């Protein structure tokens with residue numbers, strides 16, 4: 193079972209308190225009428241499915257109830273960090289200067 | 297290749313089983329092939345076998361990053377059935393079930409296909425309605441599936457509890473009598489042996505690290521840990537790693553990879569006669585010929601390539617199993633493991649051509665592709681040989697995610713075995 197650091201509660205909690213909510217940083221289209229079929233396909237169905245660093249959303253369902261984002265290595269299942277919703281997508285692992293709530 | 301028969305077995309028995317030759321050679325890569333299959337699971341090995349057997353294309357390599365059959369082929373709970381809802385799926389899965397029927401004879405290798413029946417339990421009104429709808433739809437498509445009352449279900453599977461006060465009472469069940477199980481390793485070994493005998497090279501411990509494309513965009517070959525291998529036709533059958541391989545060709549795919557777990561109990565005498573599945577409580581079980589109960593759990597919620605899942609998923613499954621079969625409550629579990637399953641948004645596979653010339657794909661079988669092994673292999677071979685899909689796999693194209701013609705088996709089979 194994963195131990196996940198909720199950036200709002202600011203403590204590591206067991207995975208069963210959380211719900212997984214899919215890949216992070218996928219923006220809902222602001223101009224749905226103008227989207228081509230290919231763009232809809234990408235938005236609705238295509239996912240990065242990264243083998244390695246993966247940006248994903250979690251929700252602390254049985255805690256504060258809030259959504260947040262995480263970077264996790266999908267081969268080792270190790271969390272690199274978690275960060276609050278709305279925070280920009282972090283770059284490479286070593287360029288990060290923000291909220292390092294992640295546990296390793 | 298030695299043909300197995302009563303006479304050869306007897307002769308070798310008299311010789312204390314010494315001198316059995318290797319069943320297939322561990323090949324080293326040649327500089328080029330007419331076709332390369334990535335992934336030596338049942339699907340990939342089978343595709344190579346049918347390419348050689350039915351289409352006369354024998355200059356073929358099957359390449360795997362590990363050992364053959366070490367992926368989901370060797371990790372699954374081996375449930376075989378074809379009672380899927382939609383016409384496209386019924387034809388696809390039944391094509392495979394028909395091939396399972398003669399497979400041991402075809403390969404001269406016992407795959408132990410056992411038609412012991414697959415019972416799917418209905419626990420609530422929604423299940424009852426949905427299963428009956430499946431039964432009607434299946435029968436229109438010539439696929440056997442029948443409704444049993446709770447008492448009839450218990451008569452078919454005596455360890456089943458039909459206590460009406462149970463947390464998940466059994467209201468009835470759908471039974472596919474032609475459904476059952478097969479020996480997973482034998483399927484991989486049988487196809488490997490058959491393909492090798494027809495001239496196919498099986499190259500193990502050789503990860504594919506890149507797909508090379510020419511100026512016109514068509515494939516030119518694969519980069520591997522053991523060097524470049526030239527080919528004009530690549531068939532990818534890499535289950536949980538399919539999107540990683542598609543990425544190597546510059547394609548993004550509608551796939552997500554999740555861990556799926558299974559476990560086996562200590563071996564006991566035969567008492568469990570069939571396969572029982574419960575989608576509602578996420579559990580399924582059968583008894584292997586060794587006597588172990590083979591139990592499948594649900595997927596973990598998150599994308600992972602770790603080949604292991606979380607314990608709470610297994611606990612949830614075992615709680616359900618103990619409730620439905622109180623007789624197994626004091627049994628011990630011996631081993632558990634995980635595989636990585638590649639799941640599409642509509643829970644149906646993608647089997648056909650890709651936008652890259654010479655690149656073919658067989659993926660998205662998710663939690664339920666073992667049953668499809670001979671069918672998927674046959675259809676992938678057809679698609680590669682003819683450069684066009686067979687009518688059975690034509691609907692399972694990649695374009696459906698753009699056109700919206702999905703084949704949505706998701707709601708019907710939450711645990712899609």
Ligand SMILES: Cc1cc2nc3c(=O)[nH]c(=O)nc-3n(C[C@H](O)[C@H](O)[C@H](O)COP(=O)(O)OP(=O)(O)OC[C@H]3O[C@@H](n4cnc5c(N)ncnc54)[C@H](O)[C@@H]3O)c2cc1C
Nearest residue numbers: 335337338339361367368369372373375504635665666667
């Ligand atoms: C726990 C569990 C239970 C299941 N239960 C059932 C069931 O009861 N019934 C059912 O029908 N299905 C079931 N399934 C699903 C079924 O196992 C799969 O759909 C099926 O086996 C897929 O076969 P395959 O040959 O395509 O894949 P695999 O056997 O996984 O073969 C893919 C191969 O590709 C190789 N590969 C990956 N990347 C590379 C690379 N870069 N280079 C070279 N090789 C590579 C891998 O090493 C692997 O050997 C279950 C799966 C799991 C994990």
Ligand SMILES: [Zn+2]
Nearest residue numbers: 198201252256
């Ligand atoms: Zn919280």
